[in-house]
Amino acid sequence: MEYHTPVMLKQTMDVLKPKSGGIYLDATLGGGGHSLEILKNSSPDGRVIGLDLDREALKHSGEKLSRFGNRVLTVHENFKNARKVLDSLGIQYLDGAIMDLGISSHQIDxxxxxxxxxxxxxxxxxxxxxxxxxxxxxxxxxxxxxxxxxxxxxxxxxxxxxxxxxxxxxxxxxxxxxxxxxxxxxxxxxxxxxxxxxxxxxxxxxxxxxxxxQELKGLEQAVKDIIDRLKKGGTIAVITFHSLEDRIIKRLFKIESTDCICDKSLPICSCYHSATIKLLTKKPILPTEEEIKQNPRAASAKLRAAYKL
Ligand SMILES: C[S@@+](CC[C@H](N)C(=O)[O-])C[C@H]1O[C@@H](n2cnc3c(N)ncnc32)[C@H](O)[C@@H]1O
Structure with a gap:
């Protein structure tokens, strides 16, 4: 049985557009399916930093991606600490990041x-x-x-x-x-x-x-931190599997992509908020019927993406 079938792989690559020389964060490495595709698409020298809470997932993905040598680094860490991991590696800016939330098929199976x-x-x-x-x-x-x-x-x-x-x-x-x-x-x-x-x-x-x-606590801050570390033009792609997660991402993306977030009834802006991202998906991207037929676990998935301004 496959460890985990990556969801909306093509759609995710279409928004991330990995390129050679790029540095990507896979905040939820899991079976390494999305990372594998990023590494292939960013040949010959794109890099992936893969985080997971699950040591078994890290071992599996480490072996699966070993042929990419030092282009990939797997780290046992919560994505809530992504900033700390990037600091420790001396990485200031990312070209892209993916968060494929929830649990893997392997964990369920x-x-x-x-x-x-x-x-x-x-x-x-x-x-x-x-x-x-x-x-x-x-x-x-x-x-x-x-x-x-x-x-x-x-x-x-x-x-x-x-x-x-x-x-x-x-x-x-x-x-x-x-x-x-x-x-x-x-x-x-x-x-x-x-x-x-x-x-x-x-x-x-x-x-x-x-x-x-503690899946929802700190999710918003983690996404903010990751957005903060994107290069101008760098993309963040988030895949959610239930409405609680999706609501958090939808709301945060809306705020982060809006200049003034003052109450509409106020005559002038007092928040001085500036948009940090531009949405690539006004409505979430959904898996195709074909994908759901092949992988029923993809049925509830929603992909939202944005790029850094
Ligand atoms: C849906 S799977 C990811 C699958 C992966 N994209 C692939 O293609 O194989 C989610 C993974 O994220 C991990 N995970 C969930 N929450 C996390 C967190 N806060 N920090 C780090 N890893 C997390 C889980 O342990 C699981 O392995």
């Missing part, structure tokens, strides 16, 4: 990572296996109120109260240890008619995963 409600495993869901917080702690140690908040905010789950009440009841008897135990509790909390919207555990698992990996 490897049962032992505990991300999937369709595979029985210990509740884990850590992208970074060196961090201490796991899904087990979130499910078994968080307060009822905190769990409800997480399910509402990160899962947009309308049955949050019922699901959490049943989690609290179950864990009072014995800790909830596995993905199947949790999926079973959720399935029993959601009315049957709701099942037509997909697996009843989908939203709760998404919410817990976002909490474990």
């Amino acid at each position: 490897e049962a032992c990572r505990g991300f999937s409600y369709t595979k029985d495993a210990k509740l884990d869901m850590r992208m970074d296996q060196t961090q201490s917080l796991t899904a087990y702690e979130v499910v078994n140690a968080y307060s009822q109120k905190k769990l409800e908040e997480i399910l509402y905010l990160y899962g947009e789950e309308s049955y949050a109260k019922k699901i959490v009440a049943n989690i609290i009841k179950a864990r009072a008897v014995a800790p909830i240890v596995t993905t199947f135990e949790l999926a079973d509790i959720i399935s029993k909390s959601v009315p049957l008619k709701h099942y037509k919207h997909g697996h009843p555990a989908k939203k709760t698992f998404q919410a817990i995963r976002i909490e474990v990996n």
Whole structure:
């Protein structure tokens, strides 16, 4: 099975336009699919700095991209620290950056990572296996109120109260240890008619995963930092997979591409804000029907891109 099939590869290269001599940041290296294409398209000397939280992904991509020698550097780091990584490498400006958010197919498919409600495993869901917080702690140690908040905010789950009440009841008897135990509790909390919207555990698992990996906190600042390090004309491409991520990127791109962000009712500008980027995608680019047929996981993907002014 392929480690991960890169999503909207051609569309991403069309906006990034890698060129020889360029320096690119792949903030979410994963299986290295986007990086491979950047390296090929920026021959003979374009470079990629690839970040990932997941050491397994870094090992896989490091091997896959090894033929490019010192044109590629893989770093175990959160993209929230991209600025620090670039500083340590003495890289002031980037020609382009890609962020392909969320988790890889490999992380979902490897049962032992505990991300999937369709595979029985210990509740884990850590992208970074060196961090201490796991899904087990979130499910078994968080307060009822905190769990409800997480399910509402990160899962947009309308049955949050019922699901959490049943989690609290179950864990009072014995800790909830596995993905199947949790999926079973959720399935029993959601009315049957709701099942037509997909697996009843989908939203709760998404919410817990976002909490474990703190996926949304700091995302906006990370994108700002990366934009800040782009050269004039350098491009940032961001692929999101759910509305929570996409809303953050859409809003930030709108602000960053606007000169004055004062309240429209004010007669004169008092913010003195200047646009830092120009949008390349007024509306997000979506995968083609053909791509979705070949890779159903691409279905919810949205690509937004902009270049530095
Ligand atoms: C959708 S996959 C990327 C796939 C990659 N573009 C490819 O073509 O194979 C997302 C990857 O980003 C990593 N990731 C998610 N959030 C991260 C963060 N804040 N910092 C660094 N890596 C992160 C995940 O561990 C995962 O390997």
